[in-house]
Amino acid sequence: MWNPLALLVLLVSVRAGLAKKVGGSCEGTNWRSVEKAPEDMLIYGITQDCQMFFIRPAQLHLLSAIRVDKRHSFCYANLVQLHVKSHDTLLLTFKQASNRICTLEVHIPALSMLFGDHLFRYSLLNSLPYASCSHSKDQSFQLEPDLSFMDPLYSDVIYFIDALSTGSTWKVHQFLLKDTGNMNMMNNLTVSLQNQDVSANEFVVALDNQRDKLYRKNRFDNLIYQQCAFEMLFRPKEADVESFETPSHGYGSILHGQSVDGDIMVYVESDRTTDPPSTRLNMISTEHPEHVACLSSTSFTFDVGIIRESTVELMKNEPRPPFGTKISPRHKPKPKATSPSSPRKQKPTEDPTTTSSAPPTVKSSATSTKPKEAYSPSKSFFSYEMGGDGPTTIATVMSNEIPVEQIEKEQDEEEEELNEIIKELKSDDEEEEDRERAKGVGELRTRIREVNMTGNEALRMKMNETSDAEAVKDSAKPTTIIFSAIFIFTYFFFLFTC
Numbered sequence: 001m002w003n004p005l006a007l008l009v010l011l012v013s014v015r016a017g018l019a020k021k022v023g024g025s026c027e028g029t030n031w032r033s034v035e036k037a038p039e040d041m042l043i044y045g046i047t048q049d050c051q052m053f054f055i056r057p058a059q060l061h062l063l064s065a066i067r068v069d070k071r072h073s074f075c076y077a078n079l080v081q082l083h084v085k086s087h088d089t090l091l092l093t094f095k096q097a098s099n100r101i102c103t104l105e106v107h108i109p110a111l112s113m114l115f116g117d118h119l120f121r122y123s124l125l126n127s128l129p130y131a132s133c134s135h136s137k138d139q140s141f142q143l144e145p146d147l148s149f150m151d152p153l154y155s156d157v158i159y160f161i162d163a164l165s166t167g168s169t170w171k172v173h174q175f176l177l178k179d180t181g182n183m184n185m186m187n188n189l190t191v192s193l194q195n196q197d198v199s200a201n202e203f204v205v206a207l208d209n210q211r212d213k214l215y216r217k218n219r220f221d222n223l224i225y226q227q228c229a230f231e232m233l234f235r236p237k238e239a240d241v242e243s244f245e246t247p248s249h250g251y252g253s254i255l256h257g258q259s260v261d262g263d264i265m266v267y268v269e270s271d272r273t274t275d276p277p278s279t280r281l282n283m284i285s286t287e288h289p290e291h292v293a294c295l296s297s298t299s300f301t302f303d304v305g306i307i308r309e310s311t312v313e314l315m316k317n318e319p320r321p322p323f324g325t326k327i328s329p330r331h332k333p334k335p336k337a338t339s340p341s342s343p344r345k346q347k348p349t350e351d352p353t354t355t356s357s358a359p360p361t362v363k364s365s366a367t368s369t370k371p372k373e374a375y376s377p378s379k380s381f382f383s384y385e386m387g388g389d390g391p392t393t394i395a396t397v398m399s400n401e402i403p404v405e406q407i408e409k410e411q412d413e414e415e416e417e418l419n420e421i422i423k424e425l426k427s428d429d430e431e432e433e434d435r436e437r438a439k440g441v442g443e444l445r446t447r448i449r450e451v452n453m454t455g456n457e458a459l460r461m462k463m464n465e466t467s468d469a470e471a472v473k474d475s476a477k478p479t480t481i482i483f484s485a486i487f488i489f490t491y492f493f494f495l496f497t498c
Contacts, residue, residue, distance in 0.1 A: 025294070026280055026281075026294035026295060026296055026297040027061075027294075027295070028057070028058075028059075028060030028061040028063075028295055028296060029060075030283075030293040030294060030295055031057055031060065031283055031293060031295055033291070034264065034283050034284065034285050034291070034293050035285045035287065035288050035291075036262075036263050036264065036285055036287070037057075037264060037283065037285070038262075038264065038308050039057060040308050040309035040310060041056075041057060041261070041264065041306055041307070041309075042054060042055070042056060042108075042111060042306070042307050042308070042309065042312075043055045043056075043057075043060070043266065043281075043304065043305070043306050044082065044090070044108070044304070044305045044306075045082070045257075045268075045302045045303055045304040045305060046075050046080055046082060046092065046124070046302060046303050047066060047068050047300055047301070047302045048068060048070070048072065048073050048074075048075055048076045048077065048300055048301045048302065049068050049069045049070070049072035049073075049074070049075065049123070049125070049300075050072070050074055050075040050123055050124040050125050050128065051066060051068065051121050051122070051123050051124070052106060052121060052122055052123075052124055053066060053119060053120065053121040054108070054109055054114055054120045054121070055114070055119065055120075056111075056114045056115070058115075059114070059115075059116075059117070059119060060281075060295050060296055061296075062117065062119040063119075063281065063295075063296040063298060064296050064297060064298045064299075065119070066119070066121065066298070066300070068299075068300040070299075070300060072125075074094075074125070074128065075124070075303075076301060077256035077257055077268065077270075077301045077302060077303045078144075078145075078146055078256060079094055079095045079145060080092060080093065080094040080095075080145055080303050081093045081094075081145035081146060081148050081257070081303065082106075082259075082303060082305045083148070083149070083150050083158070083207075084150075084209050084305070084307055084315075085150070085155060086155060086315060086319060086320070087108075087312045087313070087315035087316040087319065088107055088108050088312075088316075089105050089106070089107055089108065090105070090106040090108060090305070091103060091105060091106075091150075091158075091177075092104045092105070092106050092124070092131075093145045093148055093158075094128075094131075095143070095144065095145055096133065097135070098139070098142075099135055099136045099137075099138065099139070099141070099142065099143050100133060100134070100135035101133070101134055101135070101143050101145070101160075101183065102128075102131040102132065102133040102134075103131060103132050103133075103177065103181045103182075103183070104124070104127060104128070104130070104131040104132070104181070105181070106124070108307075108312070111309055111312070131181070132178075132180055132181025132182045134182050134183040140164075141162045141163075141164055141171065141173065142162060142163040142164045142201075143160045143162075143163070143173070144160070144161075144163045144201065146203075146204045146205070147160060147161035147163055147200060147201075147203065147204075147205055148160045148161075148205075149205055149206065149207040149214060149229070150207055150211065151211075151323075152207070152211040152212070152229045152230045152233070153211075153230070153320070153321075153327060154320060154321060154323045155319065155320035155321065155322055156176060156322050156323050157175070157176055157177065157186075157323050158174075158177055158183070159172050159173065159174055159175070159189075159233070160172070160173045160175065161173075161191075161200050161203075161205065162200060163200050164200070164201070165199075165200040166197065166198070166199045166200070167197045167198075168192065168193050168197055169190050169191065169192050169193065170190070170191050170193065170200050171188060171189070171190055172188070172189040172190070172191050172233070173185060173187075173188055173189075174186045174188070174189060189233060190236070191232050191233065191236060191239075192232075192236045192237075192239060193225075193241060198218070202218050202219055202220065203216045203217065203218055204216065204217055204219060204255055204256070204257060204258055206257075206258045206259050206260050206265075207229055208260040208261060208262065209260070209261045209262075209306075209307055209308075209311045209315075210261075210262065211229065211320075212228065212229065212230075213226050213227065213228060213229060213260070214226065214228075214229040214232060215258065215260055215265070217255055217258060218255070219254050219255040220253075220254060220255075222245055222246045222247065222248055223243055223244075223245050223246075224243060224244055224245070224246065224289070225241055225242070225243045226241075226242050226243070226244075226286075227239050227240060227241045227242065228240075244286070244289045245289065245290075246284060246289045246290070246292055247290065247292055251273065252271055252272045252273035253269045253270065253271050253272070254269060254270055254272065255267060255268070255269045256268045256269060256270060256279070256301060256302075256303060257302075257303040257304050259304055259305040259306045260286070260306070261306050261307055261308050261311055262308065262311075263285050263286050263287050264283065264284075264285060264286070264306060264308075265283070265284050265285075265286055265306075266281065266282065266283050266295075266304055266305075266306045267281075267282055267284075267304070268281055268282075268301075268302060268303065268304045269282065276299055277299075277301075278297050278298065278299060279297070279298045279299070279300065279301050279302065280296070280297050281294070281295045281296040281297075281298075281304060282294050282295065283295055324414070326415075
């Protein structure tokens, strides 16, 4: 029979061994043990009750002190994803129901405001009703914030990996973010994973802040895959998949979120074997993933992100252009430098065979030939209001390899089309000005005519009054003569009579 005391000691030893594997105790100062960990980094995130927080490295000990209402799960880690949209803006994507995705912009505070023992945080609960939501009744695909990432070139294009995808190729949905925050579906793409058959809903993806590499990690595994995001989307035949392994995070751990800036990755995982479940914030260097540093342990779940101050300055000086902008050479992705001698990188398995010998047709964000009307809200894949039904369509999966020789031609055609629209608008404005000018001249003539008529009428009335007065005066003259004659006659009559 096992001694209960011996079992307890064995359990504690196993737990201690697992804790040692993932970086020992969770302390805010552990980030210094990570190779190339930057001192200018900013760690941000959102708790399960929708509190946004922004932390500098010296403030990591304040994370576990946040008071969280655990009864609320509106912003539970597997329902939200934070994307870096620009140098001062984060894009919060969260899920409310089946294929109902909402977006809300969150501003990054000035880094000079983050210091001392004051944790910069605030609640988004009152702001969630103002989020822009898009949804579809089509159940042939499933959208999850954990499987979303921004476009490697444009600032207003976002992708969602279909959570129902399985096998060595996954379906990816491409959306245009409107100024209102709503999403307008543009294309369906297929991406090649070049590894074993897997289900997309078991993974969490993250695009590094330089938008070069896309990382994906299984929620229940310690293997991390990375590949060039641009090549994965638009040059699938050239997209090599690399992988590296982190130390085991122990039985019962599940990944909630991850974020990458350069060579530094942070990720959040929960341990469901503890009561209550605990959530750990870990940091690794992608160059040396064998060492994991635990930065904080909390009793609540949260999603996390990381960005360096140097990255913020780079985004400020070289912002990502909106969709449709002609990309200058500095925005084009650089050729990937392969380093086969690296011990952590593993060669991918054999490339999947292509099922079609016909040349693929490209319908990507950079080369789409759809008319502009196809992107209007009235023809959107989604409906935008709370109770709207909205049109739903099932678009066929299209091949997505770019014909590079057609890019410049299509861009020139778009510029010519834009110039034609500008000319039409100018001609319409000139016609409108002519109509307004003619209308003004007509009104002026009418007023002059009215003024002339009014003056003539007044003169005529004055002349009539003068004529009447003269007539009265002329008629009064005979009467005066008669009275004078009668008076003279009477005077002389009395004079002679007397």
